[in-house]
Amino acid sequence: MTEAHTSTELAIEKLREAILSGELLPGDRLHQDRLAEMLGISRTPLRAALTTLAQTGLVSYESNRGFYVREFSIAEVSGAFEVRAELEAMACRLAAANMTDAARKYLADLVAEGDRLLEPGALLPENLGAYRRMNVNFHTAVMDLSGNAWIRTFVQSLHNVPAASDRVIMWRDFRVIERSHDDHHRIARALAKGQGERAAAIMREHITFALEHLDLQLKLYPQDFLRMPSPDKPAKGRKASRSKRSSE
Amino acid sequence: MTEAHTSTELAIEKLREAILSGELLPGDRLHQDRLAEMLGISRTPLRAALTTLAQTGLVSYESNRGFYVREFSIAEVSGAFEVRAELEAMACRLAAANMTDAARKYLADLVAEGDRLLEPGALLPENLGAYRRMNVNFHTAVMDLSGNAWIRTFVQSLHNVPAASDRVIMWRDFRVIERSHDDHHRIARALAKGQGERAAAIMREHITFALEHLDLQLKLYPQDFLRMPSPDKPAKGRKASRSKRSSE
């Protein structure tokens, strides 16, 4: 699938991973010469990658001044959830009118997969990746079923907001996970029966609560969010991030 | 205002204009050497511009195959309106809670400006630009008042869908314009009074109707809108791309 083997695409992947995993911190200056050397490529593909990421929203750019890892305010993070809630609720409303037997089965299978992963009475570490994938697939499926490709496009780009990313499922409370998965059950059933508004309402709350919960977690365990652990690649030793200008 | 000093930004502007104005047709191959020469720049900034536009959604790209002017299906165009309706309705709901006296005055001024432009009993050609700007400013203002920056970001990118662009106000029927502007009146008043849901409902219909009307216009005067992709549609496979026009 991912036969992305142009230097530019490689750089995009590497940089995205570095940013979402917290290896590069918000506000960090992205020095072209140094970054290019680090990645072992020249500045041309690097600049192409940065340009792409800038449009994606992961990095910011000012002409003649360079690229920075984008910083997101609390308002932007919660705004991302707000919009996600609205768009995915919309997806539910539309999807309800497009349900086929195949669609019903696909959603049911995903939900059943979730049941299986939660059966132990806890979300075991070795199941976390699978659960996360299931979750992503479920939400993606609903959006695809909506028949409106823009929804998925925009929600996708909201996932580039670090704390709003799909990869963040740091639910410590199993009851929260159970409830969340129960939402999936209900959404799938509502859609199967063509109850679009009902599915939309559940979905909206499903995502709105995720923000509320993130907010709580942020207050309880702030340190966990400064650097997100990457599932496959642990963050490498970061070079000294020298002090930002604190004056002014 | 648009002091586009860097070549890349200039190229972005030029290309965007060329695409949205229909000078470049959907499906057209964007040949780097030729385009660079046409624009009087080298391939480096051109590629940067194309990369940006590709992320923006105006052009499509396949590695090692090049850039094309993106083609939008009817479904994507109407999907764009659907999402716009939802997002701008959402903006109304949020904005209603953020109204200040300054905001009320700003919206009122825009509406009054519209009144002035429509007073002649017709939208005179020399007023079309001003009316379009007023319209853009009104919608933008509501989105900004929502306090959620993502809304504006996404709606902005929906305006890159050629037929869904702000620039398309080809309303031939003055009554349609009057009604549309009356919607603006009501939205402004509703927001001023904090009636978020009401404003949202009007806004949703305001945009939904725009799609319906576009649809109608499309059937009546198809040639005015999309100078649709030429007879030979290069779907994947390389075809004789003899679509080059006049100047050589």
Added chain:
DNA sequence: AATACAATTTTTGGATACATTAAGCGAAAC
């Protein structure tokens, strides 16, 4: 001492030259 200004250094933006990839074409094999 502080500020304004000029020269130097650093960094980004752009042009050109080179490498790589893939589409187009033709000859040879079956």
Added chain:
DNA sequence: GTTTCGCTTAATGTATCCAAAAATTGTATT
């Protein structure tokens, strides 16, 4: 006659070099 392989060619991807802009430093003037 058809297919397959390899060569040709044209276009894309990358590296390097040069120019322009910004940041920085140092100096001189008030």
